[in-house]
Amino acid sequence: MDIFAQQILNGLVLGSVYALVALGYTMVYGILGLINFAHGEVVMIGAMIALAVVSILLSAFPEMHPLLTILLAGVSAILVCMALAFLIERLAYRPLRNAPRLAPLITAIGISILLQNIAMIIWGRKYKTVPQIFPTETFELFGASITSVQIFIITISAVLMTGLLVIVHFTKLGRAMRATSESQRVAGLMGINVNKIISVTFMMGAGLAAVAGILIAGNYSVVHYSMGFMLGLKAFTAAVLGGIGNLGGAVLGGLLLGLIESIGAGYIGDLTGGFLGSHYQDVFAFVVLIVVLVFRPTGIMGERVSERA
Amino acid sequence: MSFLETHALGVRYGGIRAVRGVDISVEEGETVALIGANGAGKSSMLNAIAGVLPHTGRVSFDNEDLTNRPVFDRVRLGISMVPEGRGVFGRLTVEENLLMGAYLGNSQKDQDLDLKQMYDFFPRLKERRRQTGGTLSGGEQQMLAIGRALMSRPKLLLLDEPSMGLAPIMVEKIFEVIRGVSKTGVTILLVEQNARLALQSSQRAYVMESGELSITGESNELLYSPKIRSSYLGEGD
Ligand SMILES: Nc1ncnc2c1ncn2[C@@H]1O[C@H](COP(=O)(O)OP(=O)(O)OP(=O)(O)O)[C@@H](O)[C@H]1O
Numbered sequence A: 001m002d003i004f005a006q007q008i009l010n011g012l013v014l015g016s017v018y019a020l021v022a023l024g025y026t027m028v029y030g031i032l033g034l035i036n037f038a039h040g041e042v043v044m045i046g047a048m049i050a051l052a053v054v055s056i057l058l059s060a061f062p063e064m065h066p067l068l069t070i071l072l073a074g075v076s077a078i079l080v081c082m083a084l085a086f087l088i089e090r091l092a093y094r095p096l097r098n099a100p101r102l103a104p105l106i107t108a109i110g111i112s113i114l115l116q117n118i119a120m121i122i123w124g125r126k127y128k129t130v131p132q133i134f135p136t137e138t139f140e141l142f143g144a145s146i147t148s149v150q151i152f153i154i155t156i157s158a159v160l161m162t163g164l165l166v167i168v169h170f171t172k173l174g175r176a177m178r179a180t181s182e183s184q185r186v187a188g189l190m191g192i193n194v195n196k197i198i199s200v201t202f203m204m205g206a207g208l209a210a211v212a213g214i215l216i217a218g219n220y221s222v223v224h225y226s227m228g229f230m231l232g233l234k235a236f237t238a239a240v241l242g243g244i245g246n247l248g249g250a251v252l253g254g255l256l257l258g259l260i261e262s263i264g265a266g267y268i269g270d271l272t273g274g275f276l277g278s279h280y281q282d283v284f285a286f287v288v289l290i291v292v293l294v295f296r297p298t299g300i301m302g303e304r305v306s307e308r309a
Numbered sequence B: 001m002s003f004l005e006t007h008a009l010g011v012r013y014g015g016i017r018a019v020r021g022v023d024i025s026v027e028e029g030e031t032v033a034l035i036g037a038n039g040a041g042k043s044s045m046l047n048a049i050a051g052v053l054p055h056t057g058r059v060s061f062d063n064e065d066l067t068n069r070p071v072f073d074r075v076r077l078g079i080s081m082v083p084e085g086r087g088v089f090g091r092l093t094v095e096e097n098l099l100m101g102a103y104l105g106n107s108q109k110d111q112d113l114d115l116k117q118m119y120d121f122f123p124r125l126k127e128r129r130r131q132t133g134g135t136l137s138g139g140e141q142q143m144l145a146i147g148r149a150l151m152s153r154p155k156l157l158l159l160d161e162p163s164m165g166l167a168p169i170m171v172e173k174i175f176e177v178i179r180g181v182s183k184t185g186v187t188i189l190l191v192e193q194n195a196r197l198a199l200q201s202s203q204r205a206y207v208m209e210s211g212e213l214s215i216t217g218e219s220n221e222l223l224y225s226p227k228i229r230s231s232y233l234g235e236g237d
């Protein structure tokens, strides 16, 4: 087995999930200038809801086709996460729309903690294992092995990201979203219901987050009420790396971060003479974040962030 | 009741009272100018009528009370504004900017028709339809902003300083367009620093001073009023 090819492959899988989550951060930032730190928890809620639905379906209808099970669990998770994001925006952020920037930021952190605690009360403190719905198959690709779950992750992510980019760049809704992110005042003058566009933006990001949560749960086979925290931070890092506010940047940043982490984790042992092991994987995201913030705060594809941040 | 009416319209920014109980009325099909010095409150008036600024007092339009209506509702009722500084979406293409104007609107067929008409009006915009708004010159942006406002087929067009920052030849061109729009029956409320041009292009005018109306009258009479000539047309005595 080719180790390097394997790291690249793992990195792409991880990176696709980061990218899905990073898109939610970047869309909300693009339209409101707000870093929605509760976004990672939406991912976690998505995973939890999907797992709950899967468990119910498996015990109630053991004969159900696995694809249908996944589909129902996915749709439920997406709907719940969209509703949740709608409520968060409506109840927590909207009243602070004209408040100093620190207020919504602190609120976001508060919501994040609140959601973690609610999840802990509902689903407990223990790691929950995800039942295997599909028999996992393994294939050979360029000397690396890839599982059916990984193929599923990459395919779904690619389809969703393409879909989002098409919506934002080629539909009337997307045009309204871009106009609103440039100027809410002028967007209003076009007859756009700006509040509605902002709600839709939050909900689209949450839909992607729900899917990301399911993919992560499928990949690692465990979920935990705190899983959204680190994932959220990493996706935020990916968004900053790509240039926050820029959709293409979020995709690029996500994939890059996945690759950096995966390749880094593969070689950190050799590089430090065995002093640090691959469980230091999480360090890379934060090194990247610091390096980007110091040397290129606008990220790879970003523009004019400094004046808004 | 007039087509557009404000009653005791007030706008304040914190402690600053920018508009202090202003009553104006505009009849259907008229072009009315609103002139006044810097900071007189003209933009605040227009923004309040368009609904982008909270205000006190009442605004009615086409027999509807607009007072508590959000801005997008006012657009739906037929009010369209070209804001001060044009408000072109710099990252959207010229064509996307124009299509934004038709956001609430009309069938695809009407929209295509209107787009074609705008390109006939402003051939420059057609040449640049795939460029982003931010790459246009000031005059082109003003054309784009006016074209975009017309894409909603407004009944009332609010124009905030369309000549601002433009070369004289461009100003000519823009005002030609404004007079053309007026001929098609669109009611226009025009805010303008260039008082002469504003009076020449309108039937009636209101003069604002420190948030209140000072003088009102027929535009061609105001053009010869000594007070207006000395204060706003830059002519001594
Ligand atoms: N966003 C704001 N915050 C605080 N004060 C404002 C704001 N906008 C306008 N003002 C003040 O309100 C008053 C009226 O401003 P407004 O822009 O309506 O005047 P104007 O007649 O359009 O002036 P100009 O010819 O410069 O465009 C001015 O004193 C201005 O300083």
Ligand SMILES: [Mg+2]
Residues within 6 Å of the ligand: B042, B043, B044, B084, B160
């Ligand atoms: Mg003004």
